Amino acid sequence: MVGISSYGTYIPKFRLGKETLGWNSNYERSVANFDEDSVTMGVAAARVCLKGHDTYDIDGLIFATTTSPYVEKQCSAIIATALDLRRDILTSDLTDGLRAGTNALRAAMDSVTAGSAKKILVVVSDNRQGPPRGEIERNSGDGSVAILISNEPTVAQLIGTHSISDNLIDNWRSTGDVFVRSWEDRFATEEGLERITGEALDGFWNKFSLKPEDISKVALSAPDARKHTRLSQLLGFEKSQIEDHLFGEMGNTGAAFPLMLLCQSLEDSIKHQKCLLIAYGDGCDIISFETRAPANTADEQIDSLKKHLKSKNILTNYEIFARWRDIWQQDDAARRPSPNSPSVTAMWREEEKNLRFHGVQCEHCQYIQYPPQQVCVNCRSRGKGTPVPLSRRTGSVFTYSMDYIAGTTDTPLVIAVVDFDGGGRVLCMLTDREIDEVKIGMPVEMSFRKLRVVNGIHNYYWKAIPQRFETT
Amino acid sequence: MNGIKDRVAIIGMGCTKFGERWDASAADLMIEAAYEAFDDAQLDPKDIQAAWLGTVSSFRTGQPLAEALKLDYIPITRVENACATATDAFRNACYAVAAGIYDIALAVGVEKLKDSGFSGLAIPESPGADVNPPTPPPAQFAMAATRYFHQYGIPYEDGKRTLAQIAQKNHHNGSLNPRAHFQREISVDQVVDAPMIAWPLGLFDCCGVSDGGAAAIITTPEIAKSFRQDYILVKGLGLSVGAFGMIRDDWDFTHFPESVHASQSAYQEAGISDPLQDIDLAMVHDCFTITELIIYEDLGFSSRGNASRDVEQGTFSLEGDLPVNTDGGLKCFGHPIGASGIRMIYEVYKQLQGKAERRQLQKADIGLTHNLGGRPGSFTCSVGIFGRA
Secondary structure: OOEEEEEEEEOOOEEEOOOOEOOOOOOEEEEOOOOOOHHHHHHHHHHHHHOOOOOOOOOEEEEEEOOOOOOOOOHHHHHHHHOOOOOOOEEEEEEOOOOHHHHHHHHHHHHHHHOOOOEEEEEEEEOOOOOOOOHHHHHEOOEEEEEEEEOOOOOEEEEEEEEEEOOOOOEEOOOOOOOOEEOOHHHHHHHHHHHHHHHHHHHHHHHHOOOHHHOOEEEEOOOOHHHHHHHHHHOOOOHHHEOOOOOEOOOEOHHHHHHHHHHHHHHHOOOOOEEEEEEEOOEEEEEEEEEOOOOOOOOOOOOOHHHHHHOOEEOOEHHHHHHHOOOOOOOOOOOOOOOOOOOHHHHHHOHHHHOOOEEEEOOOOOOEEOOOOOEOOOOOOEOOOEEEEOOOOOEEEEEEEEEOOOOOOOOOEEEEEEEEOOOOEEEEEEOOOOHHHOOOOOEEEEEEEEEEEEOOEEEEEEEEEEOOOOOO | OOOOOOOOEEEEEEEOOOEOOOOOOHHHHHHHHHHHHHHHHOOOHHHOOEEEEEOOOOOOOOHHHHHHHOOOOOOEEEEOEOEOHHHHHHHHHHHHHHOOOOOEEEEEEEEOOOOOOOOOOOOOOOOOOOOOOOOOHHHHHHHHHHHHHHHOOOOHHHHHHHHHHHHHHHHHHHHOOOOOOOOOOOOHHHHHHOOEEEEOEEHHHEOOOOEEEEEEEEEOHHHHHHHOOOOEEEEEEEEEEOOOOOOOOOOOOOOOHHHHHHHHHHHHHHOOOOHHHHOOEEEOOOOEHHHHHHHHHHOOOOOOOOHHHHHHOOOOOOOOOOOEOOOOHHHHHOOOHHHHHHHHHHHHHHHHHOOOHHHOOOOOOEEEEEEEEEEOOEEEEEEEEEEEO
């Protein structure tokens, strides 16, 4: 038996919306902060998915995206490290197509079915960029999803899959391209999206002797709201069967999009419902699950997709977004000295501290200290200490400053001294913050973020963020 | 332990005009400072037997001092200890003379910061994983201000005014000093209303980034007598290096333990029991206004939490009980990092000799200098105490 034993979604805190000057649309879409990318958002979704789960029995991690920060260098290895997973696991990146997410899901389920793994974490994340102020930019969103595939599927069990491959070119982005390109809209819709999805679905019905009315919820990918509505009608579904497309709130999150809609179905599901996942792009993947147990309803789950949707800040103007996306070049009038390349050797040596975010607890006096110390800061005894994972600890701001000249994208840069609940202190940046909310004593949690890219090296580390969801 | 008290004397000092010295290289600044000291002591440079050069980023070795002054074949060591660099170069020279290794030693501090094209501090760092947050000095010290206001329940507006009074005082003092980087007085309102640099610190809460050099000639008290009668004696030197960084979660951010330790050891050496009574003037490390406020308490000039009240009462002004930063301080005199410590000693030396011109204090028998290098949590602090023969 194979299926889903846990899932989690992540939608960044920021939106372009009708209040955004220069956005010129009533639609909202989600926007990754300047220090987020597909890797960091993937880590965030995975942390939601794995909350309360042991990670020692995860045998593999597949990362799927069309917006990998690296062309040569595995991102699943970064994510697995940030999640503090075991070393003897199979990590794999699956990139370059909008079906990367469902491809990853299929690969994971095939491995579990074949018995080569018991649990595989699928992490899908995208922050695609269309030409500025164009249709793709308007209808896209940034977001991520993580699904734990397991041989003990407590959430939903696989019914079956059906895929077809088709080489039609409707959207593409070549090496070195900044923006997603697209071919004539009506051709792409009629000969691509509608014909190919219809063909795939027919194949699925025949293969499993099912019909549209057997399905409770359909997670359907489409490039925009209008095409989504038209496609669902063409495929023979009632409006009530179609999972909310989230255009106008989140937007199409690329490879993660259909899987995020599936998670939305799972959040609302009751026992023994059949869910359908339809992903389009260079062909079509169809995957069907039957829910096994009522999941926590969205209202109960503190970090559900619906809670993520509601937790938002709308950007005041489009220029902020353009700067975050690096499509608005800024003059460095400060003539700040260019940063040196981070030392890969030091990054490797400090991986426990920087990516796994381990402090240590002194074996003699139990004092918790970050960064890990060989000689205890409290009792001065020498020893390795016991590693203390700090990334999931909450804390509060002991003191802070707001720097207007540090030369960061989000001026002012908030530097905070954070005291962890249960001991330990770290000096870190505070991101996803509203200036007015920052104060001493503010509850915070840690979030995996990208510091900067120098020498082509994406340097990731942890920052504090104001606690996003009420924990009560 | 014998300590340094009365074992070495300063017989000559020099200090360049601090500021944006577009005209001068680091070597030019060293020559300007050193030759003023030679002239002041009426000493032939050939009589220097050893030298220490303090600089943070202008030179890597002691050799540029040899080349600039043509100090052929004598031992020269470069010293670097963050903002305590110059005082530590001075301290090494003192100890070598006190140990009887040399009769006459030279300490020079210099920094050339204004060639980088960048308005802030541009000091190269060693290769690393580079994950620490970018924390320019203002952001570091601003965290102390935030916490200080919080701990003592000081409303933001009141705290800003107290800090502004410190900046205003130092600019007033500096305006009386032709060698200071800045020559203008500023008002409290100007300081409060200045653009924000690192909240809650504004532009005028921050010291200047300057070029400059300073020099001191050190010898034994016996030899000093053959040069001049008004030589100045070293009474105590303290150096304290912090070890806990940001790691200890019980540190309050409102006091700097390194300042406490360095001053206590210098007080003990010098025999000072009541700093407010015993010390007549102090040059302290006012890299930011909040730093000077906290220093008042760390050095025992004010009791904990009461420095604001003492600022209000004018305790540290030129006319107050204990004038602080009579030459303008880092705030107004400027802060060429590797030179600042000896610049402070220069002002104490001149005040003790009665040669401080318009800033001259009526009573100037015992003076103190204080440097704070590094960042809150991991400071290198040096304190010097000086007296007349």
